[in-house]
Amino acid sequence: MQDFVASSARAAGDKELRRKLEHATGHHLELVAAMRADFPAYDDERDTARKIKEAAIGRLDELLVELKERLEANGCKVFVAARADEARDYIVSVARERGARVVVKGKSMTTEEIELNAALAKAGCDVVETDLGEYIVQIRGERPSHIITPAIHLSKEDVGATFSEKLGVPYTAEPEALAAVARQRLRATFLGADMGVTGVNFAIAETGTIVLIENEGNGRLTSTLPETFVAVMGIEKVIPEVADLSHFLEILARTATGQKLTTYVNLISGPRRDGDSDGPREVHVVILDNGRSRMLADPVMREALYCLRCGACLNVCPVYRRIGGHAYGSTYPGPIGSIVSPSLFGPAAAQLPFASTLCGACRDICPVRIDIPRILLHLRSQANEDKSKEMPRWPRAAMRARAGVQRFARLARHPRSIRMLSRLAATVARPFARTGYMRWMPPAFRNWTRGRDFPAPRLRGRRTPRSK
Amino acid sequence: MSALHKLIANLREALERGATLDAAATHADGSATPVAMAARRAELAAGFARELEAVGGHFLGTLSMGESAIRINDLATSLQARTAAVGEGITNGTGPIADLLARRNIAVLRPAPVADDAARAALREQLALCDLAIVEAECAVASSGTVAIVATPARPSSLTLLPPVSVILVNADRLVPDLAAAIAMIGPRAITNHRVAFITGPSRTADIEKRIVLGVHGPRELYVAVIWSGND
Numbered sequence: 087m088q089d090f091v092a093s094s095a096r097a098a099g100d101k102e103l104r105r106k107l108e109h110a111t112g113h114h115l116e117l118v119a120a121m122r123a124d125f126p127a128y129d130d131e132r133d134t135a136r137k138i139k140e141a142a143i144g145r146l147d148e149l150l151v152e153l154k155e156r157l158e159a160n161g162c163k164v165f166v167a168a169r170a171d172e173a174r175d176y177i178v179s180v181a182r183e184r185g186a187r188v189v190v191k192g193k194s195m196t197t198e199e200i201e202l203n204a205a206l207a208k209a210g211c212d213v214v215e216t217d218l219g220e221y222i223v224q225i226r227g228e229r230p231s232h233i234i235t236p237a238i239h240l241s242k243e244d245v246g247a248t249f250s251e252k253l254g255v256p257y258t259a260e261p262e263a264l265a266a267v268a269r270q271r272l273r274a275t276f277l278g279a280d281m282g283v284t285g286v287n288f289a290i291a292e293t294g295t296i297v298l299i300e301n302e303g304n305g306r307l308t309s310t311l312p313e314t315f316v317a318v319m320g321i322e323k324v325i326p327e328v329a330d331l332s333h334f335l336e337i338l339a340r341t342a343t344g345q346k347l348t349t350y351v352n353l354i355s356g357p358r359r360d361g362d363s364d365g366p367r368e369v370h371v372v373i374l375d376n377g378r379s380r381m382l383a384d385p386v387m388r389e390a391l392y393c394l395r396c397g398a399c400l401n402v403c404p405v406y407r408r409i410g411g412h413a414y415g416s417t418y419p420g421p422i423g424s425i426v427s428p429s430l431f432g433p434a435a436a437q438l439p440f441a442s443t444l445c446g447a448c449r450d451i452c453p454v455r456i457d458i459p460r461i462l463l464h465l466r467s468q469a470n471e472d473k474s475k476e477m478p479r480w481p482r483a484a485m486r487a488r489a490g491v492q493r494f495a496r497l498a499r500h501p502r503s504i505r506m507l508s509r510l511a512a513t514v515a516r517p518f519a520r521t522g523y524m525r526w527m528p529p530a531f532r533n534w535t536r537g538r539d540f541p542a543p544r545l546r547g548r549r550t551p552r553s554k
Numbered sequence: 555m556s557a558l559h560k561l562i563a564n565l566r567e568a569l570e571r572g573a574t575l576d577a578a579a580t581h582a583d584g585s586a587t588p589v590a591m592a593a594r595r596a597e598l599a600a601g602f603a604r605e606l607e608a609v610g611g612h613f614l615g616t617l618s619m620g621e622s623a624i625r626i627n628d629l630a631t632s633l634q635a636r637t638a639a640v641g642e643g644i645t646n647g648t649g650p651i652a653d654l655l656a657r658r659n660i661a662v663l664r665p666a667p668v669a670d671d672a673a674r675a676a677l678r679e680q681l682a683l684c685d686l687a688i689v690e691a692e693c694a695v696a697s698s699g700t701v702a703i704v705a706t707p708a709r710p711s712s713l714t715l716l717p718p719v720s721v722i723l724v725n726a727d728r729l730v731p732d733l734a735a736a737i738a739m740i741g742p743r744a745i746t747n748h749r750v751a752f753i754t755g756p757s758r759t760a761d762i763e764k765r766i767v768l769g770v771h772g773p774r775e776l777y778v779a780v781i782w783s784g785n786d
Contacts, residue, residue, distance in 0.1 A: 106763075109763065109764075110763065110764050113764045114764065156746075160746060216771070217761070218759045218761040218762070218770055219759075219761035219762075222761070222762075235760075235761060235764070236761070237761055237762065240762075241763060242762050242763045242765070245762050261762040261763065261765040261767050262767050264762060265759060265762070265767040265769075265770045268770065269769070269770055269771060272771065273682075273771070277678075277682060290745075292742055293742045293745050293746045294746065295745055295746070301757070301758050301759060301760070302757055302758065302759050302770045302771045302772065303715060303757040303770070303771035303772025303773075304770075304771045306711065306715050306751065306771075306772065307715060307771055307772075310711050310712060310715060310749075311678070311712075327742075328737060328741075328742045328745055329734070329737065329738065331737055332732070332733040332734035332736075332737050333734075335733055336732075336733060343760065345609075345754075346605070346609075346697070346698040346699075346754070347698045347700055347733070347752065347754045348754065349609075349753065349754050349755050349756070349757055349758055349772070350751060350752070350753060350754075350757075350772070351751070351752035352749075352750075352751050353745055353749065353750040353751070353752075354749060355745060355746050355747070355748075355749075361667035361668065361707045362667075362668075362705075362707050362710070363665050363666075363667065363668045363674055363677050363707050363708075363710040363712070364674065364677075364678065364705075364710040364711055364712045365705075365710075365711065365749060
């Protein structure tokens, strides 16, 4: 995984990227605000959904057994994978045994997490992402930069240029025309596909049902047309009963996209039966742990498993909005990514809990009220205090700035000396500070101003509440 | 907004205002009087119509089965449809609609249980070339403009997936206020035994600069008629 400090600094300097992110995330937040104003029951539904998740995660052991039994009774094949490579190997072996050449995929972060595409390609399959956003990033050779809007980092002109370069169609920046190109190409692919792979939004234990949520219809096509269908889910996706489903559906689309409901909610309980005129011959459900049980075992981390992957916390995060998803270097970017990535990807993601201002906007928008800042602090203190864990490696300048802040923290315990020193500093710094900020500070403080400006100290500053 | 749609909105208001007495005057056994029931249905139909149009769908109106057959034929003609697939009905036989379409020289495909893989592949090929599909929904949700489609061999999922235009019929007594009621109405048994799809508007994407584009993979156009026979 890349170094977060370096990649975020790079991304933050990309003004064009910031314009695209501001545009898309701002638009989303307006829609969500309008939707909330229009749906008074929203907060009650959030509480209900959280309670259901809390109870379900609390008895995950029973529910997964029930789910597996029900799915198998419905004719599905169930594979439980403890690690990413087990899930990957299983799906590749299914593709091999069925002689699958063309594999179509619905949007799925879990299959990104296990890096399925590369493994299938290595096995000789032609893997095609069919969600428009995923299709765009796939033909660019990139990875999605957002949980639900994979191509959020691209403008319509970028997409137009990509299509004309990679697909050989005449350049256009019209979203309508670009979507039509994708529809035409992908429809042909769908009709000839041997295997379909998607993620899972919910799995209902009571009936053994996979619930797939989407707007385009590609998820329906992926799970209906090919002879073999594989659904990949994290262990946390299970909910107890059919009656629980509406509580999640009432909040998920509202928060994710500002819609009341997504265009399609697909309920799939098994392969086609005798006489059925469509549907896959085989349905495989892969249930993946890959570090999730570690989160379950940690009382603070556990609520991260309630996440519905709506992506709203990304759009509201001041850090994500400035650097985008790729800078995080993880399948799951943004606030939710910063808390789940260390458990899923280990030391490689150790820097991410520090990639936050702790402003709390993510907690406020979360449909199931996950206290992300609390988990971030928990992970930070683990990283700092638990010597058995590998400390994140910071670049030298960042380490020095950090040491400087620690010295400042010690000094700040003495209000008198700090008042005296800041008055002194303000007098000295005055000639250097134009526009209220200092762009440069003398050697002892230089590490601070390497990456950002320092607000000029004021002679008669506001007193802090503690200084009586 | 169509004239009919406006009328329904007016009706809804009128029914609401006039319904207080009737709603209170329930039968001795506690069930609603027929008038209150009709008012409730009209209200749900109006709410459904409003939400459907808000997500880019088209409301054909509250129609009798005979009227709906004529409306659908007019629609098929205006779309210059040459082939149409008609799924099996639930409360309403879809035969008359198919017959009327056939009389206008539109090739009608009626999916039926298939015997083998060859028949299945042939049906898929035909469906992929159909200009529109007509399907009855299990129920419809007023609060979100959603229709619930329960698949059977003679009403396969592909009907509302492959053809570019979907026409959905839903009986007035199958309008429910919200999603929870729809899920309860379908029930765990049907969910275990059939493919179920909740459909809210035409296929859409907002993946390029959050601009909404309709018909990216599924149907571009979605029409819904509420069937009200008037004698229940």
